[in-house]
Amino acid sequence: xxxxxxxxxxxxxxxxxxxxxxxxxxxxxxxxxxxxxxxxxxxxxxxxxxxxxxxxxxxxxxxxxxxxxxxxxxxxxxxxxxxxxxxxxxxxxxxxxxxxxxxxxxxxxxxxxxxxxxxxxxxxxxxxxxxxxxxxxxxxxxxxxxxxxxxxxxxxxxxxxxxxxxxxxxxxxxx
Amino acid sequence: xxxxxxxxxxxxxxxxxxxxxxxxxxxxxxxxxxxxxxxxxxxxxxxxxxxxxxxxxxxxxxxxxxxxxxxxxxxxxxxxxxxxxxxxxxxxxxxxxxxxxxxxxxxxxxxxxxxxxxxxxxxxxxxxxxxxxxxxxxxxxxxxxxxxxxxxxxxxxxxxxxxxxxxxxxxxxxxxxxxxxxxxxxxxxxxxxxxxxxxxxxxxxxxxxxxxxxxxxxxxxxxxxxxxxxxxxxxxxxxxxxxxxxxxxxxxxxxxxxxxxxxxxxxxxxxxxxxxxxxxxxxxxxxxxxxxxxxxxxxxxxxxxxxxxxxxxxxxxxxxxxxxxxxxxxxxxxxxxxxxxxxxxxxxxxxxxxxxxxxxxxxxxxxxxxxxxxxxxxxxxxxxxxxxxxxxxxxxxxxxxxxxxxxxxxxxxxxxxxxxxxxxxxxxxxxxxxxxx
Numbered sequence: 271x272x273x274x275x276x277x278x279x280x281x282x283x284x285x286x287x288x289x290x291x292x293x294x295x296x297x298x299x300x301x302x303x304x305x306x307x308x309x310x311x312x313x314x315x316x317x318x319x320x321x322x323x324x325x326x327x328x329x330x331x332x333x334x335x336x337x338x339x340x341x342x343x344x345x346x347x348x349x350x351x352x353x354x355x356x357x358x359x360x361x362x363x364x365x366x367x368x369x370x371x372x373x374x375x376x377x378x379x380x381x382x383x384x385x386x387x388x389x390x391x392x393x394x395x396x397x398x399x400x401x402x403x404x405x406x407x408x409x410x411x412x413x414x415x416x417x418x419x420x421x422x423x424x425x426x427x428x429x430x431x432x433x434x435x436x437x438x439x440x441x442x443x444x445x
Numbered sequence: 446x447x448x449x450x451x452x453x454x455x456x457x458x459x460x461x462x463x464x465x466x467x468x469x470x471x472x473x474x475x476x477x478x479x480x481x482x483x484x485x486x487x488x489x490x491x492x493x494x495x496x497x498x499x500x501x502x503x504x505x506x507x508x509x510x511x512x513x514x515x516x517x518x519x520x521x522x523x524x525x526x527x528x529x530x531x532x533x534x535x536x537x538x539x540x541x542x543x544x545x546x547x548x549x550x551x552x553x554x555x556x557x558x559x560x561x562x563x564x565x566x567x568x569x570x571x572x573x574x575x576x577x578x579x580x581x582x583x584x585x586x587x588x589x590x591x592x593x594x595x596x597x598x599x600x601x602x603x604x605x606x607x608x609x610x611x612x613x614x615x616x617x618x619x620x621x622x623x624x625x626x627x628x629x630x631x632x633x634x635x636x637x638x639x640x641x642x643x644x645x646x647x648x649x650x651x652x653x654x655x656x657x658x659x660x661x662x663x664x665x666x667x668x669x670x671x672x673x674x675x676x677x678x679x680x681x682x683x684x685x686x687x688x689x690x691x692x693x694x695x696x697x698x699x700x701x702x703x704x705x706x707x708x709x710x711x712x713x714x715x716x717x718x719x720x721x722x723x724x725x726x727x728x729x730x731x732x733x734x735x736x737x738x739x740x741x742x743x744x745x746x747x748x749x750x751x752x753x754x755x756x757x758x759x760x761x762x763x764x765x766x767x768x769x770x771x772x773x774x775x776x777x778x779x780x781x782x783x784x785x786x787x788x789x790x791x792x793x794x795x796x797x798x799x800x801x802x803x804x805x806x807x808x809x810x811x812x813x814x815x816x817x818x819x820x821x822x823x824x825x826x827x828x829x830x831x832x833x834x835x836x837x838x839x840x841x842x843x844x845x846x847x848x849x850x851x852x853x854x855x856x857x858x859x860x861x862x863x864x865x866x867x868x869x870x871x872x873x874x875x876x877x878x879x880x881x882x
Contacts, residue, residue: 304464370730435588
């Protein structure tokens with residue numbers, strides 16, 4: 271299908287001068303001047319108490335935490351238990367689980383637009399009380415259906431770690 | 446605690462972009478409207494307003510820290526006290542409750558709650574990124590941070606658990622866009638069909654462009670008073686204000702990461718029984734525990750035991766058609782799992798508006814008579830305050846004055862609720878307003 275309009279760009283034009291009317295009263299009618307300015311920053315971010323999770327991914331281990339006090343087990347780790355406040359210990363999670371729910375993102379934040387369409391899913395693991403957010407690879411995004419819920423999936427790890435949670439992703443078992 | 450009344454409000458038109466006014470100018474527009482409605486001049490207001498609450502969500506959109514103090518000086522309200530409130534999508538509703546606290550405690554007799562957002566300052570996809578920064582930036586944001594994706598996952602589980610359908614969700618969009626045809630403040634005013642919603646571009650399966658609210662520039666202001674404040678206003682203007690009393694406030698929070706939500710027992714409202722929910726794991730990701738917690742507290746304070754029977758309308762936070770359906774359930778208008786059937790029955794539609802569909806129980810309790818976020822737009826810091834303004838106008842019976850038509854006036858509205866909700870149900874607040882005696 272051919273588009274019947276020219277695509278909009280945000281480049282604009284560099285404008286150095288703008289005329290003013292002689293009558294300053296007319297300035298109330300001046301169209302707003304809109305400028306573009308760039309903003310960029312590098313943060314020095316510490317994963318702090320979450321760090322072992324990312325170190326785990328670099329070693330092909332999916333680490334969660336378990337409360338030493340009440341045994342509540344977190345698929346997405348936290349150093350202290352939400353249920354009882356006790357300190358948690360690091361534990362290996364099963365690397366196989368099921369899709370608890372999912373979506374296919376056809377759009378996204380600017381940072382991820384170029385990766386669309388991608389499948390986001392929450393994974394549940396046997397014996398684990400909470401879920402884990404991840405991408406699922408190896409399913410046809412166009413074929414999304416509620417039947418995907420409950421599908422058995424397993425973890426895969428990037429060989430070259432980026433120390434981001436996307437160092438792990440899940441694929442259907444059997445692929 | 447002292448009784449607190451809402452007496453006046455204003456909304457600065459919500460639009461895709463308002464380049465002709467910055468956040469100060471938009472709040473000024475809303476504030477001046479609220480003053481005019483009270484027959485109060487800005488000079489006199491300067492003397493009798495005790496303090497303010499400022500509401501805006503994102504320092505990324507604003508890129509002007511302490512924007513609240515700039516609004517305060519622009520309104521001519523310096524050196525009076527004020528503070529900024531932030532709580533994601535619920536920022537506006539939280540600000541209204543903060544204003545309530547300031548008046549109920551005796552600190553202020555007249556409090557102005559104002560809020561805004563200027564989301565047009567970046568492109569839509571950068572805006573989505575800013576919003577997604579309101580998810581865990583270690584574990585959630587980097588995986589594909591996108592709020593529509595998060596809500597899509599929540600409703601997919603709701604569909605699986607309860608059989609909710611995309612057509613039921615589309616009906617929410619039909620209702621809210623159609624209602625907005627009669628609301629001049631709304632950003633998107635259209636008559637659409639279920640098919641239009643389903644044919645719209647897919648954003649995050651199964652949510653399409655017409656299942657999702659848009660980004661907006663806009664502002665709103667709401668003036669709250671004690672009984673002494675009402676007398677002061679009367680003396681200052683010679684007019685008796687038409688107040689609505691805030692009779693209930695409730696709030697709740699939930700874990701930032703959806704992945705961390707527990708799978709336990711339903712928190713019951715007074716009209717529900719444990720056997721209603723045998724075998725249901727709650728809230729999981731299909732329901733909003735914070736919303737239920739907020740409802741329970743607000744109803745208890747207002748003496749409501751059956752919300753469907755005892756509320757005349759609700760302005761609720763429909764950032765997504767799906768979350769409107771989920772919120773019917775959290776607020777106890779129907780049982781968990783029945784939200785889809787609830788909209789299909791016509792219960793939340795306006796009784797006398799023609800939506801192009803036949804409903805067996807049309808208009809029993811109008812939900813989002815204004816058009817909600819889906820049609821009005823969602824300039825985050827203004828949204829919850831806008832709901833307060835629209836609820837006040839409903840209870841005053843003044844919709845005709847402000848909207849230029851009576852179509853959206855809920856007849857004999859005596860008690861209404863406003864509901865404000867932040868990302869995936871992390872913060873939810875509900876306030877109950879009642880027609881003043």
